[in-house]
Amino acid sequence: MNAPADTGRCTAAADNGRVLIAPSVLSADFTRLAEAVAVAEAGGADYIHVDVMDGHFVPNLTIGPPVIKALKRVATVPLDVHIMIDNPDSTIDWYLDAGADSVSVHIEASPQIGRTLRRIRERGASPAVTLNPGTPVSAVRTMLAEVDMVLVMSVNPGFGGQSFIEDSVGRIAELAALCATEGASPLIQVDGGINSETAAKVTAVGARCLVAGNAVFGQPDIAKAIADIRSAAEAALG
Ligand code: DX5
Ligand code: ZN
Numbered sequence: 628m629n630a631p632a633d634t635g636r637c638t639a640a641a642d643n644g645r646v647l648i649a650p651s652v653l654s655a656d657f658t659r660l661a662e663a664v665a666v667a668e669a670g671g672a673d674y675i676h677v678d679v680m681d682g683h684f685v686p687n688l689t690i691g692p693p694v695i696k697a698l699k700r701v702a703t704v705p706l707d708v709h710i711m712i713d714n715p716d717s718t719i720d721w722y723l724d725a726g727a728d729s730v731s732v733h734i735e736a737s738p739q740i741g742r743t744l745r746r747i748r749e750r751g752a753s754p755a756v757t758l759n760p761g762t763p764v765s766a767v768r769t770m771l772a773e774v775d776m777v778l779v780m781s782v783n784p785g786f787g788g789q790s791f792i793e794d795s796v797g798r799i800a801e802l803a804a805l806c807a808t809e810g811a812s813p814l815i816q817v818d819g820g821i822n823s824e825t826a827a828k829v830t831a832v833g834a835r836c837l838v839a840g841n842a843v844f845g846q847p848d849i850a851k852a853i854a855d856i857r858s859a860a861e862a863a864l865g
Contacts, residue, residue, distance in 0.1 A: 670850030782819030791820025803833030
């Protein structure tokens with residue numbers, strides 16, 4: 628498996644006891660995004676997580692392709708782009724053109740998800756499938772061999788700073804078991820309410836890539852916040 632910095636893509640890289648940390652710039656100061664990226668990278672961020680919301684699939688409107696393109700000019704780690712939009716199948720190229728290194732597509736939003744995941748791969752990026760908290764884990768079974776990552780939402784998407792849904796721990800364990808049964812090894816990513824305490828819980832059951840917004844950019848010392856989440860998670864690896 629390749630380290631993310633070598634490939635410029637988000638691939639299953641947590642093969643050496645490391646847990647990957649993807650700070651979400653949704654909680655950063657939007658007037659100083661370049662600085663936020665630089666500080667997170669200096670603090671050891673493995674990816675920069677970018678939340679695209681359209682005001683339809685989720686009740687919030689955030690970042691779109693022009694801002695991804697700008698972030699791509701300054702980021703040195705891969706951009707992990709999480710698209711929370713209706714009908715992603717028809718606009719997937721916008722995000723790839725903008726420079727996304729991985730694109731996470733919600734299974735609930737995508738009637739042609741197989742085609743869309745293949746398109747992401749064809750364009751040289753990493754495909755990922757995302758599950759809302761209410762979607763059965765088994766819904767991704769047929770996609771496990773095709774994706775580099777499965778993103779398990781641990782809040783209902785739309786906003787940073789929400790509380791972790793505890794039921795997510797069991798869902799991540801279920802996904803890890805399903806991957807083992809299917810002989811697939813996508814990176815299991817978790818997004819929503821991740822802090823040092825929840826990071827340990829989700830890592831213990833199989834998560835290897837943690838998105839954190841408020842617990843990183845909402846803290847006075849961003850590098851320390853990343854290090855704290857990482858060490859809590861890695862301690863849970865046993
Ligand atoms: C929520 C987004 C998350 C958000 C996480 O819909 O997908 O990436 O930024 O923020 P925290 O870590 O504050 O819950
Ligand atoms: Zn996200």
